Amino acid sequence: MKKVFIRIIFFAILSIGNLAWAQVSISGAVKDNLGNLLVGAHVSLSPGNHFATSNDQGRFSVSNLRSGEYLLSISYLGVKTHIEYINVEEQDIEFNIILEDDPLALNSVVVTGTFEPRSKLSSSTAITTLETKSLKQAFPRGAADLLQSVPGTFTDPSAGEVFTRVYTRGISASSEDDMGWYYVSLQEDGLPVSLVQHSYYGPDIFHRVDITTERVEAIRGGSAAITALNAPGGIYNFISRTPTDVFGGEIRLQGGVQGENNPLYRIEGNLGGPLGNDWFFNLGGHYRKDDGARNTDFTFSKGGQLKFNVIKKHSKGYIKFYGKLLDDFTNRYTGVAATNWDDPKAAFSQDFSTTALMMPAFSANIPDGRRINEGATNRFDPSQGVHAQDKAFGVDILQDLGNDWSARLNVKHSHKNANWQTAISNAFVSLDNPLAYFISGAQFPIGQVVFRDAATGSELARLDNSGILAGESIQYLGNGTLPNDAIMGTASWLKQNRSDEWMNQLTFRKRSVNHDLTFGFGSGFSNTSLYTQGSFGFVTYEPNPRMLEVTLENPGQPVLALSDSNGLSNYGGLFFDNSRADVSQFAFFANDRWKLEDRLHLDVGLRYESIGHKGSKDQAAPLQRGGGYDGDPTTAYDNGILTPTGARDNFDFNYSYLSYSAALNYKFNDHTAIFSRFSSGNKAPELNYYFNNFSGVPINKEGEVQEITQAEIGLKYSNNRFSAMTTAFWSQLKNIGIADFQFDSDDGSVFYAPVQFNDSRTIGLEWESAYTPVSYLTFSFNGTIQNPKATKWTVYDAAGSVDSSDDTITDYSDNTLSFNPKLMFNLGFDYQKDKLNGFFKWQFLGEREGNIANAFQLPAYSVFNAGLGYDITQNLSANVVVTNLFNSEGLANFFGANSFGASANGATTDFIQSNPNTSFVVVPILPRGTMLSLGYRF
Numbered sequence: 001m002k003k004v005f006i007r008i009i010f011f012a013i014l015s016i017g018n019l020a021w022a023q024v025s026i027s028g029a030v031k032d033n034l035g036n037l038l039v040g041a042h043v044s045l046s047p048g049n050h051f052a053t054s055n056d057q058g059r060f061s062v063s064n065l066r067s068g069e070y071l072l073s074i075s076y077l078g079v080k081t082h083i084e085y086i087n088v089e090e091q092d093i094e095f096n097i098i099l100e101d102d103p104l105a106l107n108s109v110v111v112t113g114t115f116e117p118r119s120k121l122s123s124s125t126a127i128t129t130l131e132t133k134s135l136k137q138a139f140p141r142g143a144a145d146l147l148q149s150v151p152g153t154f155t156d157p158s159a160g161e162v163f164t165r166v167y168t169r170g171i172s173a174s175s176e177d178d179m180g181w182y183y184v185s186l187q188e189d190g191l192p193v194s195l196v197q198h199s200y201y202g203p204d205i206f207h208r209v210d211i212t213t214e215r216v217e218a219i220r221g222g223s224a225a226i227t228a229l230n231a232p233g234g235i236y237n238f239i240s241r242t243p244t245d246v247f248g249g250e251i252r253l254q255g256g257v258q259g260e261n262n263p264l265y266r267i268e269g270n271l272g273g274p275l276g277n278d279w280f281f282n283l284g285g286h287y288r289k290d291d292g293a294r295n296t297d298f299t300f301s302k303g304g305q306l307k308f309n310v311i312k313k314h315s316k317g318y319i320k321f322y323g324k325l326l327d328d329f330t331n332r333y334t335g336v337a338a339t340n341w342d343d344p345k346a347a348f349s350q351d352f353s354t355t356a357l358m359m360p361a362f363s364a365n366i367p368d369g370r371r372i373n374e375g376a377t378n379r380f381d382p383s384q385g386v387h388a389q390d391k392a393f394g395v396d397i398l399q400d401l402g403n404d405w406s407a408r409l410n411v412k413h414s415h416k417n418a419n420w421q422t423a424i425s426n427a428f429v430s431l432d433n434p435l436a437y438f439i440s441g442a443q444f445p446i447g448q449v450v451f452r453d454a455a456t457g458s459e460l461a462r463l464d465n466s467g468i469l470a471g472e473s474i475q476y477l478g479n480g481t482l483p484n485d486a487i488m489g490t491a492s493w494l495k496q497n498r499s500d501e502w503m504n505q506l507t508f509r510k511r512s513v514n515h516d517l518t519f520g521f522g523s524g525f526s527n528t529s530l531y532t533q534g535s536f537g538f539v540t541y542e543p544n545p546r547m548l549e550v551t552l553e554n555p556g557q558p559v560l561a562l563s564d565s566n567g568l569s570n571y572g573g574l575f576f577d578n579s580r581a582d583v584s585q586f587a588f589f590a591n592d593r594w595k596l597e598d599r600l601h602l603d604v605g606l607r608y609e610s611i612g613h614k615g616s617k618d619q620a621a622p623l624q625r626g627g628g629y630d631g632d633p634t635t636a637y638d639n640g641i642l643t644p645t646g647a648r649d650n651f652d653f654n655y656s657y658l659s660y661s662a663a664l665n666y667k668f669n670d671h672t673a674i675f676s677r678f679s680s681g682n683k684a685p686e687l688n689y690y691f692n693n694f695s696g697v698p699i700n701k702e703g704e705v706q707e708i709t710q711a712e713i714g715l716k717y718s719n720n721r722f723s724a725m726t727t728a729f730w731s732q733l734k735n736i737g738i739a740d741f742q743f744d745s746d747d748g749s750v751f752y753a754p755v756q757f758n759d760s761r762t763i764g765l766e767w768e769s770a771y772t773p774v775s776y777l778t779f780s781f782n783g784t785i786q787n788p789k790a791t792k793w794t795v796y797d798a799a800g801s802v803d804s805s806d807d808t809i810t811d812y813s814d815n816t817l818s819f820n821p822k823l824m825f826n827l828g829f830d831y832q833k834d835k836l837n838g839f840f841k842w843q844f845l846g847e848r849e850g851n852i853a854n855a856f857q858l859p860a861y862s863v864f865n866a867g868l869g870y871d872i873t874q875n876l877s878a879n880v881v882v883t884n885l886f887n888s889e890g891l892a893n894f895f896g897a898n899s900f901g902a903s904a905n906g907a908t909t910d911f912i913q914s915n916p917n918t919s920f921v922v923v924p925i926l927p928r929g930t931m932l933s934l935g936y937r938f
Helices: 002-014 132-136 143-149 369-374 688-692 909-914
Strands: 024-032 042-046 050-053 059-065 068-075 082-088 093-099 127-130 153-156 165-168 184-188 213-220 234-240 248-258 262-276 279-290 301-314 317-330 336-339 364-367 377-380 385-402 405-430 448-453 459-464 486-511 515-537 548-552 575-597 600-622 642-667 672-683 706-718 722-738 741-744 749-752 756-774 777-792 794-797 808-811 823-833 836-845 861-871 876-883 891-897 920-924 929-937
Touching: 024 082, 042 059, 050 059, 082 093, 132 213, 143 153, 143 165, 143 213, 143 234, 143 836, 165 184, 165 234, 301 385, 364 486, 369 575, 369 642, 377 486, 575 642, 575 688, 600 688, 756 794
Parallel strands: 024 093, 184 234
Antiparallel strands: 024 059, 042 050, 042 068, 068 082, 127 213, 153 165, 213 234, 248 262, 248 929, 262 279, 279 301, 301 317, 317 385, 336 920, 364 377, 385 405, 405 486, 448 459, 448 548, 486 515, 515 575, 575 600, 600 642, 642 672, 672 706, 706 722, 722 756, 741 749, 756 777, 777 823, 794 808, 823 836, 836 861, 861 876, 876 929, 891 920
16 A cells, blocks of 8 residues: 555656746736625636635735636635636736625535535535534534534534544434544545543544634535445545645734633644745644633643645646644543422522533552563542643645546545543442442442541541441441432543554546546555453542542451542453454446536446455453452452453454445525435444444344435525525434443443334434625524434443343333434524624524423523624734623533433333432533634735
8 A cells, every 4th residue: 555655646746847937927816795805815717727816905816827718717705706717828917806605605615525625505405504604603513513603414523523423413312422423524635533442532532623624515415425434424624724825823822711610721823825836835733721611629631633735736636735733632531410300490509600520630550461471550630630632744646637538636644542541420329329339349349338428548437338228328327428428329430442553545537528537546555453351440529529438447457448448349340341453445436417408417337346344352350369459458459450361252254335426406596406315325334333342242243234215305595695504314323232331230231222223313403694784794593403212223222241041121112302402593694894704603402302202392592602803903803702691501412310320221111200300410511611812914
């Protein structure tokens, strides 16, 4: 692969010859309809590959042109693209261009979800663009938070920048919690951020939004079935800034507060310009330090990224080198406790806006179960969160082959590491529950139990639990008690993930009078591994948790340590997953845009995809050593470490399928177009199918390929004052494999219930509109109305144990699909006049079912965002952005009853009726955040 890659680059460089140019040039100024100079407008001329960018005076210049006829195109997001034919002879040409408003950018060119660039109005897809202005209005909380403004898209950014959920049109069932981007492709410049997904390893870990992002193109369903690798639900393509023909840049200094005045500091910068001899560059990135939206005793996020691209232009195309270096620490929020099933309220002195309910910072060394005989350990510090590292480098080559043929090759290699050091679960465990003691791994932890603050060593509580096995309550000995008479059911969550990936796409394009034919090949290769280890943590159950050092101190007997000095117990006994896999993906595709008549086009595309998964996972069993890991019988916390048995469960499966999509686009005039599309796509299993299932048993069955069928019809309209796009859709998802997380309280083991295969269907309407009554004021309104149904759905109930003799399967077919709102919309306005600009946005998310039983509903909520900006000078500007202006409280997710190992589907109608006063776990939306930004452009 590397040899082929080098040869391609060598051939491309050799093809760049010495060209003889005339000295004719064109130049001019670009303005909007208010007379404002537009900085950064893209100017291109074809044939050839001539381009320029308007400078800080709004002027552009393209020189060294041969005589002849050219197509001049001048584009700027938010205004209509100017296109005209010009004749270049021997005299220089001067232009004065005024670009008309285009608030939905329907006349702008898009490259996502299509094999050739075309305007949104003429494309046969439901696509939304977020341009530079929208990106500057967003509070920096990650990609999922930004995508809330895209119609047809449900996002849940309540956990923070990572561990987010994004899905479209009810195609959602496997996109829950730790697999939140399951059906969609998160892309940077047309290629996926990551080729593989599995639990706690998603593409958002390796993606950050900053000043280097020029725009976002978002497509829901439709042509994603034939234009993306294993992602039929949609594509979210973050397109980077490209080099300009004049030297310039921008720097932003940002500072703000979130929640209870938790500080956030951030610096962003971008620099670009010519290098000479038709070489150009762009370099940018950011660094941040963020104490987080909720209260923790550690820095929630810190780090940043650096991105670059260098491009060589020539008359037949270009060659571009690009890369990214990401080194970033961030964390993710878990749920908080609530009571009152009909109107949830925070419980146990917790707060929906500020409580994080996470382990505090400490540093521990836990024996590594993989290398137990070597004495190896793994460092664990929950303040580290997930340490994400991504080193990516790529080459993008476009070459005109002559006779209306062209070829493009985009190749990228990346090396990724994601090291999780955080907590999983934060459930209430009563001190009257035997689990509170037996989960330590001790054989018989009954008697006088002492809890000490692990940080200070002071005794917090001493109790006698002698009667708990008979159902009696504990008795405190002395005056000390634990908050809420409970501990937190939580575990240290150590995950070490690594991937080396190659991906590429080679496309050939042939244009003729009536056809625009594209065909090509795409592939991806990933060598990935993961190690997961979980240990129980003794933690107080209170809004600001403390680690607990726990001992059993029965009179006349040796003191038995139920935890280490940090409060960790049952070392490596809750989770052990040591797996590795090679993933190969191959795709062959073809698409033809057939001009049936002047205004009518037919799009027909096919994609054959083959995905191979080959790997293994280690079988494990508790360490058999007298006295545990350290040989000391008085340290009970290291007696149950899971270690490899030497046996491995192998898997080697291939998934091949054909996807297709067909669409018609009829353009009534330059303002109005209608399209319809039918698509049949497929989703091969991700690696979690092997890693999460088949615990201790051979992997003797391949996963099911999910089938996604969609039909849509849309109308697009654009004029100077009003633009709108609306799409009615029908989507069906079949063969959804669901395996719920379960906990066996008898032996303390964690397992997944047997997979259930289910179906769903969603019918809905998306819309996007913008109205400009006066040139400086624009109103926008977009949203989705849908009816999501679980047409076939069963849930496996393991009855709290691995023993299958008492298991049951419940049928919930025809219920409303969980977590999908029937209504969501965004309504707001933008103002820009002279030096002042501002915006106000209302985001509404309707009621959602909290589980497939439809027994609990997550209430509807609203969030209001606002901002104000002022151009102090031509180069210096100031902006303030506020998210969740009124500090609204809303619930984004539901995890079921407030007990260790519970799941959302366990909260059935019968359970709620039998437990009306019990607490449960919800994940609230993030609280208010305010950011002040000073920007200097040069």
